[in-house]
Amino acid sequence: MHTENIEPESLTEETERIIDPETNPEEETIETTLRPQRLIEFVGQNHIKIPLSISIEAAAKRQETLEHVLLYGNPGLGKTTLAHIIAREMGGMIKVTAGPALERVGDLAAILSNLKAGDILFIDEIHRLNKTIEEVLYSAMEDFALDIILGKGPAARTLRLPLEKFTLIGATTKLNLLSAPLRDRFGHVFHLNFYEPEEMTTIVERSAELLAISVNHEAATLIAERARRTPRVANRLLKRARDYADIKHHGILSPESASEALTMLRIDSHGLDEIDRAILSSIIDMFQGGPVGLGTLAAAIAEEVETIEQIYEPYLLQLGLLERTPRGRKATQLAYEHLGKKKKTLNLGL
Numbered sequence: 261m262h263t264e265n266i267e268p269e270s271l272t273e274e275t276e277r278i279i280d281p282e283t284n285p286e287e288e289t290i291e292t293t294l295r296p297q298r299l300i301e302f303v304g305q306n307h308i309k310i311p312l313s314i315s316i317e318a319a320a321k322r323q324e325t326l327e328h329v330l331l332y333g334n335p336g337l338g339k340t341t342l343a344h345i346i347a348r349e350m351g352g353m354i355k356v357t358a359g360p361a362l363e364r365v366g367d368l369a370a371i372l373s374n375l376k377a378g379d380i381l382f383i384d385e386i387h388r389l390n391k392t393i394e395e396v397l398y399s400a401m402e403d404f405a406l407d408i409i410l411g412k413g414p415a416a417r418t419l420r421l422p423l424e425k426f427t428l429i430g431a432t433t434k435l436n437l438l439s440a441p442l443r444d445r446f447g448h449v450f451h452l453n454f455y456e457p458e459e460m461t462t463i464v465e466r467s468a469e470l471l472a473i474s475v476n477h478e479a480a481t482l483i484a485e486r487a488r489r490t491p492r493v494a495n496r497l498l499k500r501a502r503d504y505a506d507i508k509h510h511g512i513l514s515p516e517s518a519s520e521a522l523t524m525l526r527i528d529s530h531g532l533d534e535i536d537r538a539i540l541s542s543i544i545d546m547f548q549g550g551p552v553g554l555g556t557l558a559a560a561i562a563e564e565v566e567t568i569e570q571i572y573e574p575y576l577l578q579l580g581l582l583e584r585t586p587r588g589r590k591a592t593q594l595a596y597e598h599l600g601k602k603k604k605t606l607n608l609g610l
């Protein structure tokens with residue numbers, strides 16, 4: 261056993277983030293293998309699955325396309341997966357792109373004019389579309405037509421090209437950054453929640469089966485509990501725990517080996533990593549529990565504001581360890597307890 265030889269990691273160093281809910285390129289192939297194919301295989305999110313399955317069935321019965329769908333929620337919760345499932349359930353082809361990839365109106369026009377009736381266009385990070393492209397999308401979504409402006413100034417004319425009836429699925433992590441006219445053009449708006457503990461265990465067990473990893477319920481639960489209620493993180497932890505078991509425990513992924521693997525990855529019982537803990541400890545130790553502004557906090561732990569806001573904070577808020585107030589971030593009583601710290605009370609000498 262050499263786990264004790266691991267060097268402590270510096271917080272300022274670029275270290276791989278095991279709990280990062282964003283995908284990394286090598287992961288994409290394996291993600292495709294693990295992606296549920298049909299709605300029935302998609303674990304949890306019943307508040308989405310039930311109305312969605314009814315709308316899909318109703319649209320199919322009327323031989324219509326499904327109304328445009330907007331999916332929003334944290335990275336790694338299943339937006340892309342759902343988009344593929346919708347396409348499969350509707351029997352259409354899916355074209356996948358992302359807001360920042362569409363630079364010119366021509367890019368979007370080319371995609372739209374190639375869509376066939378019933379196809380799905382999936383635009384990830386739809387909040388990052390540029391304004392001109394967004395405006396072209398309005399008529400495409402509403403009237404299934406492409407309005408192309410020819411020429412400039414007083415001589416400019418609009419040419420209207422008809423499009424096939426398609427379904428746009430937009431995904432975003434930031435609903436508030438979407439303009440109202442765009443948001444209003446979606447017939448369905450669904451918010452993906454963090455997963456419940458039992459759902460997380462089911463996801464780990466399902467992925468283990470697909471990857472031919474033998475894992476018992478207890479070990480799966482252990483991995484699930486530390487995966488920030490996010491399937492992408494769960495799949496990643498499962499793979500790391502398998503590597504660990506292969507090398508240190510003859511391939512047996514028992515609760516003990518899973519627990520050792522997670523300790524090696526410095527992920528605690530709440531699924532927090534060193535940066536989460538640094539965020540909370542610095543609020544407590546350096547800013548007397550807060551409130552402290554996000555910029556100041558980021559500088560104190562040498563992290564980027566965006567990283568804290570998008571990757572760390574949502575889960576800390578969700579666990580009730582952090583509170584967001586108009587004056588900044590505060591550590592809650594639970595955070596003190598989790599880190600084993602005592603609240604300093606003011607001694608007024610009374």
Ligand code: ADP
Nearest residue numbers: 291294295303335336337338339340341491492
């Ligand atoms: P997002 O688009 O929201 O970032 P993805 O759809 O890419 O997330 O999901 C990441 C991974 O998590 C997928 O490869 C899939 O295996 C898994 N996953 C997501 N949601 C579920 C779910 N409800 N059930 C099972 N696996 C899921």
